[in-house]
Amino acid sequence: MKKVLVGGVFNVIHAGHLFFLKEAKKRGDYLIVVIASDKTAGDKAIYPAVTRKQLVENLDFVDKVVIGSDDNKTDVLKKEKPDLVVLGYDQVMRIESIPVERVKKFGDYSTKRIMKKTRHPKG
DSSP states (O other), X not given: OOEEEEEEOOSSOOHHXXXXXXXXXXXXXXXXXXXXXXXXXXXXXXXXHHHHHHHHHTOTTOOEEEEOOSSOTTHHHHHHOOSEEEEOTTOOOOOSXXXXXXXXXXTTOOHHHHHHHHHSOOO
C-alpha cells in the first residue's frame, strides 16, 4: 500500500483544495492529510485546528487526517511513514528522505483571495 501525505491549513475548502487532494490521492492508495496546528497556522487560522480537521475528515476520498506538531514538522513524517509527500503549487518544504511531487495550480482559486472578498464584498 502506497501512503501519500499532504498538508495545509484548510480554512476554507474550495475547488483548488479538492483538486489538490484528489490529485494527491491518485498518486497512492492511502491519503493522509496533515492540518496545520493553530500555532503553525498563526494568523491564517480562521477556525481551530480541530474544526479544520473535522472539515477535511468529511471528504470521502481522504483516509486519515491528523493535526501537525507545533514545533517539529518532521514528527508527522516519522510517525506516518509516507511513501510520498505531495505539495501544492505554492507550498515550500524541504524533505530529503522521502520523494516529493508537486501538483499544478488549478484555476484561479486562492484562500487569501477568497478571504479578502468575503471581508470586503463588492456591492
